[in-house]
Amino acid sequence: MSPSKVDPRAQRTRAAALAAAAELLGEGGPGAVTHAAVAERSGVGRATVYRHWPQQQHLLLDALADSTEPLLSVGEGAVRDQLVRQLAERLDWFNQSLSASVTAALIDQAERDPRTREMRQLLYGTAVEQLRAALRTGAKRGELRAGADDHAALLLTRIMGPLFFRRYLLGQALDEEFVVRSVDNALASWMPYA
Structure with missing residues (x-):
């Protein structure tokens, strides 16, 4: 029609x-x-x-x-703490079996459907932009070294990649300790003392 x-x-x-x-x-x-x-x-x-x-x-x-609502919504406060809090708040969603189904559907449909590709870009693109702004603010406050914001997409990948791999490929539940390790590992080279 x-x-x-x-x-x-x-x-x-x-x-x-x-x-x-x-x-x-x-x-x-x-x-x-x-x-x-x-x-x-x-x-x-x-x-x-x-x-x-x-x-x-x-x-x-x-x-x-x-x-x-974007994948991440970073606001005021220490960047590292916000990332941990935001992801910890989403642990229930990640650990539901429905999340695997929705994630698989999003990945599959985005390969063939322009509208789904746009939605994926909205979800992840917004997260990258918000993370970029938070990283820039964190660098101004001395939490992170300057230039981290230029690598926001890579840092988001380094944070989310281990979570997605563990949950969706290995089939293991996520917990806050794993979230903390993922965030800390991703940000380690951008800490002022690194």
């Missing part, structure tokens, strides 16, 4: 369901975004929700895309 012939009712039900999915994601995390919960919250029939998103991970991917 061409974009000009899209049923406005279908657009409205999809938008209502997606708004409900984004609310549920913000309130209860990924586990709260189910077809039944979205149908109940939005007032859209469950069959309609399934018609728009036959698989739960696709519903969750679209809810993630609709959400403005």
